[in-house]
């Protein structure tokens with residue numbers, strides 16, 4: 001295992017902050033995008049006791065290939081093949097239609113390596129936390145509900161990875177569903 005230490009994590013944070021510098025989250029406050037990967041790394045450390053620097057670096061970098069100009073080759077060059085391999089496993093193929101990508105996440109989740117499963121778990125937890133606390137203003141209640149159900153379908157394929165995080169996901173999921181406003185009945 002490549003020994004990654006604090007300086008490497010700071011480099012990962014710096015790399016992610018640089019590549020996400022013009023991006024914002026979808027919520028009404030449009031918070032800086034980098035808050036999201038930082039939230040993942042912090043959840044892993046704080047809620048799951050994960051200290052594997054490969055996982056923590058991959059969490060910080062997890063959206064750079066999918067959502068920025070960065071490539072897996074860049075990650076391999078700067079952070080080594082293990083970090084790049086984890087990020088590769090949690091990167092959607094954006095050339096595919098969205099519905100196909102979403103189904104692929106469900107289909108592939110069980111086959112990810114344990115490190116990628118950890119990143120995937122905290123990604124879904126963080127996204128549901130954001131959806132509960134600051135839902136995108138242009139999302140309908142139905143879209144929010146669909147997102148919650150889809151996230152649970154993905155996580156259901158990852159179970160057995162980390163009991164504490166799975167419990168936290170379940171609690172976050174219940175909270176996200178409970179926070180949905182009642183849909184106005186038609187007709």
Ligand code: ZN
Nearest residue numbers: 036062063123
């Ligand atoms: Zn993410």
